[in-house]
Amino acid sequence: MGGRADDYASSRASFDRLNMPYEELDKAAIKQLWPFLRLRSDAWGLYNAEGGALLADRIVGALTVWLRNQGSEIHPQTMVRDVDFHHAIVTLNDHTQHEGDAVVVATDAWAPQPLPELAAHVKPIRQAVIYLRPPGHYLQCWRNSPVIVDFGGTDDARAIPPVADTGLKVGAGSHRRPGDLSSPRILAPDEPAQMLTYFESALEDFDRYEVIEGRVCYYGWSMDERFVVKTSQCAVAITGGSGHMFKFGALLGMELAGLVTGEQDQADFTR
Secondary structure (H helix, E strand, C coil), rough: CCCCHHHHHHHHHHHHHCCCCCCCEEEEHHHHHHHECCCCCCCCEEEECCCCCCHHHHHHHHHHHHHHHCCCCCCCCEEEEEEEECCCEEEEECEEEEECCEEECCCHHHHCCCCCCHHHCCEEEEEEEEEEHHHHHHHHHHHHHCEEECCCCCCCCCEEEECCCCCEEEEHHHCCCCCCCCCCCCCCCCHHHHHHHCCCCCCCCCHHHHHHHHHHHEEEEEEECCCCCEEEECEEEEEECCCCCCHHHHHHHHHHHHHHHCCCCCHHHHC
């Protein structure tokens, strides 16, 4: 809220182009709706009521059930050693091979492992989030809050409200680091306290927020923050989501299917 005017001008333009409703809020309006926020004197906000939290783990769980019900064969916790991109052959770590009409590689940060030529275009990035328990007098207000894309500071801090029995999830773009995919996916002992500092100036009663847990994830970061796509006659790979891969998962799935069938052009992913 406040700052990064160019980004929000782009958001307004997108809302206008798509004919989506939004409101521009001044400090008083923001404070009335979300009193847990500590606001600067020049604070303002761009609010769209139609968005919401993306519950990725539940989406993946439901997708797994659906795929099995459709007769798909799923191999959980299975590492891929190699992908023969020109013959649609996948080799697993135990040297078992699977051959198909087409292969789709959509493993983001892990894509360069079976396809080393992608390593020059994308690097693994480590990001961490923490889940907070807000003060009791703000809990209901947080439950009714929209996703906060940017608190307006320099840390690219954001929050996803506690919905559907989840906790209040917060993170900051400035906390991302180069990632080692073989490292344990746990926070360092001092990391939760460090991450809390990104929100000290943004939240009222800051010292009453409690850390419930923390989580670590990895994603593929491309140098220009555009998707990196590799294709052949029988295979397609996509990486370089730069933290946005899951947000566009449904659309990407449709477009990737179009690439496999020849109905879609690779250039559409890199515009």
